[in-house]
Amino acid sequence: MPHASSQRPSPGQPSYRSSDHELWDAVDAEGRRQESQLELIASENPASAEVIAAMGTVLTNKYAEGYPGRRYYGGCEHVDRVEDLARSRAKQLFDAAYANVQPHSGTQATLGCLMALAEPGADVLAMSLDHGGHLSHGHPKNASGIYYRFHHYGVRRTDERIDMDQVRDMAKSLRPKVIVAGGSAYPRVIDFAPFAEIASEVGAKLLVDMAHIAGLVAAKLHPSPVPHADLVASSTHKTLRGPRGGFVVCKGVEELKAVNTAVFPGGQGGPLMHVIAAKAIAFREALHPSFADYMGRVVANSRALAEGLMARGLRIVSGGTDNHLMLVDVKSKGLTGAEAEVALHGVDLTCNKNLIPFDTEPPMRTSGVRLGTAAITSRGLDVGDMALLAGWIADVLEAPKSEAVLKRVRGAVAELCQKKPIYASAAVPIGQAH
Numbered sequence: 111m112p113h114a115s116s117q118r119p120s121p122g123q124p125s126y127r128s129s130d131h132e133l134w135d136a137v138d139a140e141g142r143r144q145e146s147q148l149e150l151i152a153s154e155n156p157a158s159a160e161v162i163a164a165m166g167t168v169l170t171n172k173y174a175e176g177y178p179g180r181r182y183y184g185g186c187e188h189v190d191r192v193e194d195l196a197r198s199r200a201k202q203l204f205d206a207a208y209a210n211v212q213p214h215s216g217t218q219a220t221l222g223c224l225m226a227l228a229e230p231g232a233d234v235l236a237m238s239l240d241h242g243g244h245l246s247h248g249h250p251k252n253a254s255g256i257y258y259r260f261h262h263y264g265v266r267r268t269d270e271r272i273d274m275d276q277v278r279d280m281a282k283s284l285r286p287k288v289i290v291a292g293g294s295a296y297p298r299v300i301d302f303a304p305f306a307e308i309a310s311e312v313g314a315k316l317l318v319d320m321a322h323i324a325g326l327v328a329a330k331l332h333p334s335p336v337p338h339a340d341l342v343a344s345s346t347h348k349t350l351r352g353p354r355g356g357f358v359v360c361k362g363v364e365e366l367k368a369v370n371t372a373v374f375p376g377g378q379g380g381p382l383m384h385v386i387a388a389k390a391i392a393f394r395e396a397l398h399p400s401f402a403d404y405m406g407r408v409v410a411n412s413r414a415l416a417e418g419l420m421a422r423g424l425r426i427v428s429g430g431t432d433n434h435l436m437l438v439d440v441k442s443k444g445l446t447g448a449e450a451e452v453a454l455h456g457v458d459l460t461c462n463k464n465l466i467p468f469d470t471e472p473p474m475r476t477s478g479v480r481l482g483t484a485a486i487t488s489r490g491l492d493v494g495d496m497a498l499l500a501g502w503i504a505d506v507l508e509a510p511k512s513e514a515v516l517k518r519v520r521g522a523v524a525e526l527c528q529k530k531p532i533y534a535s536a537a538v539p540i541g542q543a544h
């Protein structure tokens with residue numbers, strides 16, 4: 111597969127002939143891997159060719175510390191336009207008054223928000239990692255957990271949904287500075303209104319991390335956190351299908367000022383202008399009606415896959431899914447999550463082991479795998495394909511050592527991958543169509 115940067119000559123873009131075969135061989139091999147495996151990792155998604163092209167431009171050469179119109183370097187007139195486009199598109203997409211598009215990643219966005227909302231050492235209440243939270247929500251080895259005193263709520267045992275009574279009780283007794291809502295493995299709708307009510311009752315700020323559901327929020331398939339939260343942090347590369355990166359949106363100018371300072375100079379130096387250009391392109395793609403249609407198919411595929419797996423006797427955490435992901439309890443087939451991940455990888459189905467609520471296994475083994483449908487929907491898989499996929503997954507998990515089963519499923523996956531390639535698929539916008 112030729113790499114994108116050799117395909118798009120434009121003013122100021124240097125042409126080159128690479129002699130670095132060692133490096134480009136690895137890039138090309140990764141391209142072949144992506145085309146030949148079905149990507150079920152819920153946080154991944156193939157960006158459009160235009161998004162990828164933007165990251166291989168001369169914008170990478172420019173230092174632009176500061177914000178548009180107030181930079182610490184000269185020569186920023188063109189990158190100012192780039193960042194202004196990215197900010198205004200982010201604001202339009204999420205109906206937000208303000209945006210900061212500089213965070214290098216979702217974690218940087220969340221850390222910037224924490225710095226903006228609370229002093230180091232402050233109490234913060236967030237969802238625990240093993241109930242679907244994220245490392246940047248207070249893991250002891252993450253800066254969030256090193257610099258803030260995190261406390262964690264979880265889901266109820268009975269229905270595996272967020273226990274709002276526990277959130278309220280903990281908030282009342284701890285009086286945290288910040289309450290965090292959002293996570294990386296929560297398959298249900300999050301109702302932000304009661305979080306905002308509780309935060310206001312106890313005098314806390316509400317930070318929503320919508321990294322996983324940003325695409326659904328953009329498509330109005332998940333309630334927006336923007337009207338409820340003081341700050342909303344996100345990644346750009348999961349359901350939103352942009353470049354690897356982060357951003358923050360909010361409704362209040364004071365919160366914007368605080369987060370701007372927290373991102374630069376607080377936690378970062380010069381912004382990655384080539385990535386900000388790619389974010390602008392991704393926001394524009396997400397504003398197109400075809401994106402809402404795509405997200406609708408992601409959710410329909412997710413439901414169909416969960417139903418197919420349940421029909422084969424696999425337990426799905428919380429009994430199903432409302433969004434792009436599900437947690438499969440593989441203990442119901444006598445496996446650990448680690449064993450299931452390896453078995454599925456062996457038939458070119460890529461996923462990750464994941465803790466499930468009240469897991470009795472340690473994080474490197476786990477009782478579950480997390481499956482998502484954002485990436486496979488981008489390459490054009492539909493609900494009919496989900497029925498097949500559910501059958502293949504169940505076949506492999508029931509007989510992970512059977513060479514005959516593995517060979518049959520591997521062959522079927524290869525055939526589907528060939529039929530629905532990533533970068534020849536109409537499901538992935540290639541940039542010229544809008």
Ligand SMILES: Cc1ncc(COP(=O)(O)O)c(C=O)c1O
Nearest residue numbers: 153215216217244293294321345
């Ligand atoms: C809820 C949540 N927040 C933040 C992140 C971190 O994003 P990044 O990898 O861009 O730092 C993730 C990544 O999985 C996530 O799930």
